[in-house]
Amino acid sequence: MRLQDKIALITGAGRGIGRETALLFAAEGARVAVLDMDADPAFAVVEEIQDGGGQAIAFACDVRDSHACRKVVEQVIAQWGRIHILINNAGLTRDAVIHRMTETQWEMVMDINVKGCFNTCQAVALYFRQPNSGGAIVNVSSVSAQRGNPGQTNYAAAKAAVIGFTRSLA
Secondary structure (H helix, E strand, C coil): CCCCCCEEEECCCCCHHHHHHHHHHHHCCCEEEEEECCHHHHHHHHHHHHHCCCCEEEEECCCCCHHHHHHHHHHHHHHHCCCCEEEECCCCCCCCCCCCCCHHHHHHHHHHHHHHHHHHHHHHHHHHCCCCCCCEEEECCCCHHHHCCCCCHHHHHHHHHHHHHHHHHC
């Protein structure tokens, strides 16, 4: 098992790509902290991991809230001693052509996709910078960041921001 004894924190892990990532990491031996804005899907993924013999804990966490992100990181470290891997997968789209896109649609996509990435990276960075702690961060972007997509100016801009953020962070 390639991730034996590793601890991974995965955002947006209640469904979709995040769910599949959590299941794969658990199958490879990692202990997984499953974060999702909605508690029910997060707990369902944890139950699935545990039914398969893995270890996981669920957190209902809105990644737009920096305090909530720090609290989750503190709780994972209190329970398992550290975090080895952060997967920033939380993201969403709110599609609309530009002349019909509302500020709310723009802000929600930017806040979850970009601010959420910042909040979780900042929360784990405090621990990754400690001697001998290390850690890996994977920030999920999209081909839309490079090519755009009709009706997704907010999403393409957010995912392009994630790429720039990741390059600078590295």
